[in-house]
Amino acid sequence: MIVPFLMTMLTNQDRPYLWAFYKFLDLAKKEHGAIIAQEEYFIDPGELAKEGRSEASNKFWNIRSDLNYDLPTQKDLQLIQKYSIPKDFENRLIEKMGSINDAHMLVLSQVIDELKEMIGQYLDDITHRSKEKIDAIMTLCHNPSLSAAAEERGIPVIHFEIGTFREPAYLKTGYFDFHCLYGNASTEERYHRFLSEIENTSVPIFNNREILAILLRRDCLHYLNHLNDKPKYEMGIALGYAVWPLYQRNTLCDDAELLYRASKIYSLEQLLVRRHPGDPFGATYPKFDYCRDGSATTLDFILQCKRIASVGSNLSFEAMLFGKTSYVMTECPYTYKTKRKIEDTSLQEYDLTYLNFYTFCYLVPFRLLWDKEYVLWRLSNPPETEIYQRHLAFYLKEKQIPETVLEAPFSERFSLIMKAQNYDLNAKYAKAPLKERRIFTVSDYQKEIRRLNNLLGGK
Numbered sequence: 001m002i003v004p005f006l007m008t009m010l011t012n013q014d015r016p017y018l019w020a021f022y023k024f025l026d027l028a029k030k031e032h033g034a035i036i037a038q039e040e041y042f043i044d045p046g047e048l049a050k051e052g053r054s055e056a057s058n059k060f061w062n063i064r065s066d067l068n069y070d071l072p073t074q075k076d077l078q079l080i081q082k083y084s085i086p087k088d089f090e091n092r093l094i095e096k097m098g099s100i101n102d103a104h105m106l107v108l109s110q111v112i113d114e115l116k117e118m119i120g121q122y123l124d125d126i127t128h129r130s131k132e133k134i135d136a137i138m139t140l141c142h143n144p145s146l147s148a149a150a151e152e153r154g155i156p157v158i159h160f161e162i163g164t165f166r167e168p169a170y171l172k173t174g175y176f177d178f179h180c181l182y183g184n185a186s187t188e189e190r191y192h193r194f195l196s197e198i199e200n201t202s203v204p205i206f207n208n209r210e211i212l213a214i215l216l217r218r219d220c221l222h223y224l225n226h227l228n229d230k231p232k233y234e235m236g237i238a239l240g241y242a243v244w245p246l247y248q249r250n251t252l253c254d255d256a257e258l259l260y261r262a263s264k265i266y267s268l269e270q271l272l273v274r275r276h277p278g279d280p281f282g283a284t285y286p287k288f289d290y291c292r293d294g295s296a297t298t299l300d301f302i303l304q305c306k307r308i309a310s311v312g313s314n315l316s317f318e319a320m321l322f323g324k325t326s327y328v329m330t331e332c333p334y335t336y337k338t339k340r341k342i343e344d345t346s347l348q349e350y351d352l353t354y355l356n357f358y359t360f361c362y363l364v365p366f367r368l369l370w371d372k373e374y375v376l377w378r379l380s381n382p383p384e385t386e387i388y389q390r391h392l393a394f395y396l397k398e399k400q401i402p403e404t405v406l407e408a409p410f411s412e413r414f415s416l417i418m419k420a421q422n423y424d425l426n427a428k429y430a431k432a433p434l435k436e437r438r439i440f441t442v443s444d445y446q447k448e449i450r451r452l453n454n455l456l457g458g459k
Helices: 018-028 045-050 058-067 074-078 087-097 100-109 113-130 144-152 187-198 208-215 218-226 255-263 286-291 298-303 315-321 352-362 366-370 372-379 384-398 403-407 410-420 442-455
Strands: 002-006 034-038 081-085 136-139 157-162 173-177 233-238 271-274 305-310 325-328
Touching: 002 018, 002 113, 018 034, 018 058, 018 074, 034 113, 045 074, 081 113, 087 100, 087 113, 100 144, 113 144, 136 144, 136 372, 144 157, 173 366, 187 352, 187 384, 208 218, 208 315, 208 352, 208 384, 208 410, 218 298, 233 255, 233 298, 233 315, 255 271, 255 286, 255 305, 271 286, 271 298, 298 305, 298 315, 305 315, 315 325, 315 352, 352 384, 366 372, 384 403, 403 410
Parallel strands: 002 034, 002 136, 034 081, 136 157, 233 271, 233 305, 305 325
Antiparallel strands: 157 173
């Protein structure tokens, strides 16, 4: 049995992880399984649909089809075992700590005895009622109280999230880690295990162009023509959420500080700043309006920059595949092999073996995250090389690339990968330029008018 756990004290939205709850509900209802979550998640989906929540509505099929779950109903909730974390517990914790932010930091960073005992009782009751063992717990956020309760019972905790490569540009990936994703991720430990295994087991190692050719959706393959373009900007800054407690538990460095530090090294003309499209707080940094990127995709943004820096953006590893020097300020799965100080302006070359490991072994095809047989297989602790081979086979099948390309000489492999996708990089349709678009503010236009006035002698 796999038991989902959902708890967060984020304030940017009610039930911010509703998509994950409904994905788990879709799976749990088939086996009358159990879900541990805050009580607000167990409300009638029909009521939430009336409130306009797209996760519960038929009006927004694109969201549910992307995550591949059925329209949730009140009947579905009656098919599962519900274990609620009461609102009263959260309110008492907030009152004790003095603010919801302090309470959230406590939940994310320390074992809270009351929460640990509550979770432990729930786990014991689930085992007793179902008369079967709990194989693992899946959680979207690290919770020390959960981990402590699970460890006492010998239950592994799987930390998951949507992965580095996402739609619509890439095949969709996910994170699957038995450690915390936001500090102490297993990336480095598993990479060294992978290195020791490949000494005795042969696995295909691809160059970055081949990796991208496998992961990119067909309508984005034309970006492969731009891998050797000369970047226009010295550094790109990939902004995240203005407030993100999962990072704040590790560091006080935020986007504002990152921009400040970058501006001490590079002029505004040398910087390109991309806002996070999903930032619920709508943070603005007026000093850097001139540097704002308006590119259509992250790929357009990355290719315009020599270096990419972020507090902790998935875009940082994506940039590595495009040969960019990458900086990450906090602990997360892709921190390993990146730089931590943007003051170090030297350019960096990457280890292709690591790029292959992270892409095809550490990251998981998103659909497999929800496959019970796959999860149980991972719980058996298979060799890293077997995980690598299984993921690679999934991607090749998804793109209808025959596995025979793996046996081809290196000089022919890339062309065979492209041919299998019926894509010619030399064709006219593949010559699309980068979609660069600067966003100018009123003050920028005023500056330009003054500049032109000066050129005209003040007239």
